[in-house]
Amino acid sequence: MRRYGKHTDEDDIRTRPGRRNTRPRTNIRPKHEDAAEGLVLTVDRGRLTCLVEDRVVMAMKARELGRKAAVVGDRVALVGDLSGQKDTLARIVRIEERTSVLRRTADDDDPYERVVVANADQLAVVTALADPEPRPRLIDRCLVAAYDGGLDPLLVLTKSDLAPPDKLLELYGDLDIPFVVTSRAELESGVAVDRVREQLDGKITAFVGHSGVGKTTLVNALVPQERRRSTGHVNAVTGRGRHTTTSALALPLSGGDGWVIDTPGVRSFGLNHVDPSRVIHAFPDLEPGTEGCPRACSHDEPDCALDAWVTEGHADPARLYSLRRLLATRERTEGD
Numbered sequence: 001m002r003r004y005g006k007h008t009d010e011d012d013i014r015t016r017p018g019r020r021n022t023r024p025r026t027n028i029r030p031k032h033e034d035a036a037e038g039l040v041l042t043v044d045r046g047r048l049t050c051l052v053e054d055r056v057v058m059a060m061k062a063r064e065l066g067r068k069a070a071v072v073g074d075r076v077a078l079v080g081d082l083s084g085q086k087d088t089l090a091r092i093v094r095i096e097e098r099t100s101v102l103r104r105t106a107d108d109d110d111p112y113e114r115v116v117v118a119n120a121d122q123l124a125v126v127t128a129l130a131d132p133e134p135r136p137r138l139i140d141r142c143l144v145a146a147y148d149g150g151l152d153p154l155l156v157l158t159k160s161d162l163a164p165p166d167k168l169l170e171l172y173g174d175l176d177i178p179f180v181v182t183s184r185a186e187l188e189s190g191v192a193v194d195r196v197r198e199q200l201d202g203k204i205t206a207f208v209g210h211s212g213v214g215k216t217t218l219v220n221a222l223v224p225q226e227r228r229r230s231t232g233h234v235n236a237v238t239g240r241g242r243h244t245t246t247s248a249l250a251l252p253l254s255g256g257d258g259w260v261i262d263t264p265g266v267r268s269f270g271l272n273h274v275d276p277s278r279v280i281h282a283f284p285d286l287e288p289g290t291e292g293c294p295r296a297c298s299h300d301e302p303d304c305a306l307d308a309w310v311t312e313g314h315a316d317p318a319r320l321y322s323l324r325r326l327l328a329t330r331e332r333t334e335g336d
Contacts, residue, residue, distance in 0.1 A: 032093045035077035040070050040118075041250045048092060050076065055084035062091045070095050072248040072261055073118040073204065100150035102206055105270030113273035117206045117248060117261050122152040124200075126209035126218065130162035135210065136171055140329040141269040142208055143175070147282035147326075148274045151206070154199055155179035158187075158214040174318040187214070193221045201256040206248075211265040219262045223251040276327055283323050285315040300324045 038050035038057065048059045048070055059078055061070060070076055070092055077094035102117040123146040127134050139155075146153045155172065157165050161183040169179060180199060182192035196218065199205075209215035248263045276298055280287050289309025290297065297304055310320050 030093075032077055032079055035079050035093055036082055038076050038078045038092075039250070040072055040074040040076060042072055042247060043070070044247060048076075050078060050090070050092075052078060052082050052084070052090075055082070057082050057084045057090050058088065059090040059092050062093045064093065065095065068095060069115075071115050071118050072250050073120055073206075074098070075119060102145060102149050102151060102208075103273055104145060105272040116263055119204060120151055120206040120261060121203040122146075122154050122199075122205050124154045124156050124196075124205050124207045126156045126158060126207055126213050126215040127168075128159045128162075128213040129157055129165055129168065130159055132210070132212050134168050136168070137329060138210060138269060139172075140326050141271055143172075143177070144271055144274055144279055144326050144329055145269060147279045148271075153177050154205070156196060156207075156218065157181045158218070159184060161185060172322075174316065174322045182218075187217065187221060190221070193218070197222060197253065197256050200253055200258045200260065202258055204250075204259040204261065206261040206263055208263050208269075209265065215265065216262060219251070219260055222260050223254055271329065279327060280323070283319060285319060286310075286323060289314060299327060 036052050038052040038059070041049045041051055041056070043049075046060060048061070050057050050059050057078065059076075059080075061068075075096040076092045077096070078090045079093055080090040081088040082090050098118045100118070100120055101115050102120060102123060103113045103115050105113050123142065125139055125142045125146075127139055143153050153175075155169075155177055157168065157179060160181050165179075165181045172179075178199060180192070180196050182196070186192035200222070207215050207219055248261055250259050250261045252258075253260050280290055280299065286306055286309065289306045290299070292305030292308070293299065294301075294303050299306055306320055306323075309315060310317050
């Protein structure tokens with residue numbers, strides 16, 4: 001047996017036969033300057049359907065992206081097989097900077113936030129006026145998520161043949177939110193679809209709403225089934241005559257220049273991640289008044305400077321009430 005002591009050198013050290021000689025690690029990553037631009041249309045168990053020019057390409061996330069996940073609406077850079085042919089797979093090597101994000105948590109006490117949609121211009125909150133009854137607290141939560149993520153809100157009220165919209169619209173009148181009121185007959189005739197399409201043209205719009213409000217019916221009318229087939233398969237479950245979306249899906253707007261993103265029906269909309277300082281950006285008439293607020297002000301406490309701002313006549317008191325009502329949804333449940 002060879003013994004090693006203080007007089008040994010590297011020639012005396014035996015190496016294990018067949019041991020792989022790995023190259024030194026480096027932090028330098030390829031820039032992929034020749035990568036193609038794509039838009040993520042849907043995500044299904046690690047496989048991403050992307051639109052590259054006029055082709056639908058299946059892709060997976062490159063290992064170099066680590067934990068960073070791409071979501072529907074993301075603009076990405078792809079390399080590899082971009083032919084779009086069956087059984088081919090490209091790689092997403094870069095996720096471009098996002099202009100907006102729609103986030104939610106499962107519950108208010110859940111610390112894990114999930115990005116649902118990226119780069120949408122507006123959030124269409126779909127709610128029925130009856131059957132099922134409106135849920136103003138859920139609407140408020142969706143509005144807060146829109147303001148927090150940089151999306152413009154749009155109210156779409158369905159089933160106006162069962163109940164008038166006046167009472168619900170009165171709650172949101174001071175927020176100056178655009179709205180469209182539809183009935184079942186108008187949806188069937190296409191009149192309501194045309195009114196909604198006017199609000200979507202030239203924009204990327206994410207649709208949210210809880211089960212039974214007619215969200216998917218409206219999306220189907222805006223994006224006929226043949227256009228769905230040309231864009232990619234619809235990940236959906238059909239049961240008892242009800243068509244329920246189970247994953248977000250981006251679809252080209254029919255009869256206009258825009259995109260519709262259908263999201264799964266929501267039972268709750270957790271706001272654990274929301275920072276009040278971001279929501280105030282949606283209230284430009286109130287935002288200057290926060291300069292005198294104490295640090296980390298909730299905008300609903302004795303030292304809040306917004307009370308004096310409104311008293312001095314810089315903004316309508318109803319606007320401050322609306323802001324505080326929305327922010328208060330972070331502290332109470334939807335059933336309160």
